[in-house]
Amino acid sequence: MAYPYVSDVEVRVISKYFGDPAHRRIDTYVERGGYKALEKALSLEPDAVTDEIKASGLRGRGGAGFPTGIKWSFMPKEPTRPHYLLCNADESEPGTFKDRELIRWDPHQLIEGCLIGAYAIRAQHVYIYCRGEFFEVNQILAKAVEDAYMKGYAGEDILGTGTTIDITVHQGAGAYICGEETGLMSSLEGDRGEPRIKPPFPAAVGVFGMPSTINNVETLATVPHIVLNGGEWYRQWGTEKSPGxxxxxxxxxxxxxxxxxxxxxxxxxxxxxxxxxxxxxxxxxxxxxxxxxxxxxxxxxxxxxxxxxxxxxxxxxxxxxxxxxxxxxHKADIVKQIRRMVDFYAHESCGQCTPCREGSAWTARILRRIEKGQGTEEDLDTLMEMTEQMVGTTICVLSDSIAAPVQSSINKFRDDYLELIRRGDQAGAV
Ligand SMILES: Cc1cc2nc3c(=O)[nH]c(=O)nc-3n(C[C@H](O)[C@H](O)[C@H](O)COP(=O)(O)O)c2cc1C
Ligand code: SF4
Structure with missing residues (x-):
């Protein structure tokens, strides 16, 4: 099966086998060089693996772009307590559909990246927190993890090296906020998926109160390629500050x-x-x-x-x-688009912080009024002022995420708002 669209300007490192279902099988993956990077990583000291990731300049692909090697180096060096690696496969950001594809087509690439990451941060357990609605993806991943255990790549005494790393696939229940790292940890512990105030940061107090590192699927899927080919190799693409x-x-x-x-x-x-x-x-x-x-x-x-x-x-x-x-x-209805996004965030707000809980609901209400042709120009000032108060005042940045599209749309597409306001009540909200 060919992947829907490919382009010859693409550089397919992690997506090389998209569209090839045979690649999901562990035997095919190994025949094509899979798990060689794990073998190499296990022959090195954990800190040497982290150094290679640092050298590559890989930045987290979950949104914030924080350098992965530096994040790994925050973990304590002496594992006097259990360490955990968490793989964030909750992928719920509207417009995002990459992590599910990475797992669907190349589950072992992710598993290998998780095992290497766990080794580097001295963790003996990986949790892959996967969005529950990805039914097929969860099944593919669970089968791949089982096969990795069967072939000795996961579990006790991996490849006879004495290293033990277990992997658990955990299905989320479809809450966007469980993709936020501390919300994910609360959810994994069996509590409501509510974000926690930082500090303490996860490397000090993470899941189950233990040192933890959390990385996105795409970040971890990239790791085997860097370990196998070296950090410099990865830098042949991208820019100085954003390599790869x-x-x-x-x-x-x-x-x-x-x-x-x-x-x-x-x-x-x-x-x-x-x-x-x-x-x-x-x-x-x-x-x-x-x-x-x-x-x-x-x-x-x-x-x-x-x-x-x-x-x-x-x-x-x-x-x-x-x-x-x-x-x-040019035919897109910007106001409607922004209102729908704000509706989404208002629904997904966990409700702990007043600016987010109240601000999201009020923002959605005002946008709906404008969309119906019942708004005023003053509403635009109110939206700007209100969303300003939603930035930097809450436990997590979901609140800031509402301000960004609202403010930018008013700044860049004010005429779209004014047209609706001046047109009166002809437009109808859906
Ligand atoms: C509201 C919210 C939702 C998030 N959802 C996801 C998500 O679905 N997947 C993800 O990888 N990161 C998500 N993040 C970012 C994570 O908190 C975290 O920064 C990321 O998983 C770290 O991985 P990285 O360093 O590899 O990017 C979300 C953040 C926020 C504030
Ligand atoms: S900002 Fe919103 S989603 Fe984040 S913790 Fe506060 S109320 Fe919950």
Whole structure:
């Protein structure tokens, strides 16, 4: 089965076997060089593995872009207490559909990355927290973990080295907030998935009160390639500060939406016009959300100047996030789009913090009023002021994630709001 769309400008490191179901089988994976990186890692000292990841400059692919090797080095060196590696496979950010594909097509690549990561941070247990709605993905992953145990790559005395690392696949129950690292830990412990105040940070007090490291699926899937080929090898792609390749999930009004693995720093406009075949139906580009629904949206002019790496996105007033590129053409209803996103966040807020709980509901209410043609220009000022108070005032950044799309849409597409306000009650909310 071929993967829906591929492009010859792609650099397929972690997505090489997308579309090839044979690759899910452990025998095929091993025949193609799989688990060699684990073997190599186990022959090194744990800190040497971390140093290689540091040298590669790999940055976390879950959204924040924190350097992975540095994160691993925060873990205590003497394991006087149990250590845990948590793999974040909760993937719920609107516009994101990469982690499920990494597991669906290449489950052993992730398992190998998890085992290497666990070894580097001296953890004896990995929890893969996988979104429950990914029914098929969970089944594929569970089977792959079972096979890894059967073949001696997981469990006790891995490959006769005396190292023990267990893996548990845990299914989430479909709450977006359980993707936030401390919410995930609370959920894993059997409590409500409510984020916790930091500090203490997970490397000091994580899941079950023990030192823990949490990484995204894509981050860990990249690890075997770096260990096998070296940090410098990985730096042949990308930029100095954002090295390597990245999966871009492109959705919206392009002719060929899908997952594309490209070097970081790739121009956004080339991604839209060349890799994805341009805007559908001959329409014009209006707006792009480059990093998933939590980041500011940009207009067509900014999109033309945007390079898709952590720094390039900041330069045009947005963020790379998890590189989920949502493209909108000139017929897109920006206000409706933003209102729907805010509805989502209001529904997913865990309710612990007043600015998030109340702010999200009120923001959604005002947007709905504007959408129905019952808004005023003052509402725009209220939205700006209210969302300003939702930034940096809460336990986690879900609250900030509401402010970003609302403020950027008012700044960049004020006329869309004004048109609805002036048009009166002709528009109807869906
Ligand atoms: C509300 C919220 C939801 C999140 N959801 C996810 C998610 O589904 N998957 C993920 O990997 N990271 C998610 N994150 C980021 C995680 O908290 C964490 O930073 C990440 O898993 C760390 O992995 P990395 O260093 O490999 O990027 C979310 C963060 C927030 C604030
Ligand atoms: S910011 Fe929102 S989601 Fe995060 S802890 Fe506070 S109420 Fe919960």
């Amino acid at each position: 390749t990245k999966l871009f999930c492109v959705s919206g009004h392009v002719r060929k939406p899908g997952n594309y693995e490209l070097p970081l720093g790739f121009p956004l406009i080339d991604l839209i016009e060349n890799v994805c075949g341009g805007i559908r139906d001959g329409n014009r580009l209006k707006a792009v959300i480059p990093g998933g629904s939590s980041v500011p949206l940009i207009n067509a002019e900014d999109a033309r100047n945007c390079e898709l790496d952590y720094e390039g996105c900041v330069e045009v007033g947005t963020m790379l996030g998890c590189a989920s590129v949502i493209v909108m053409d």
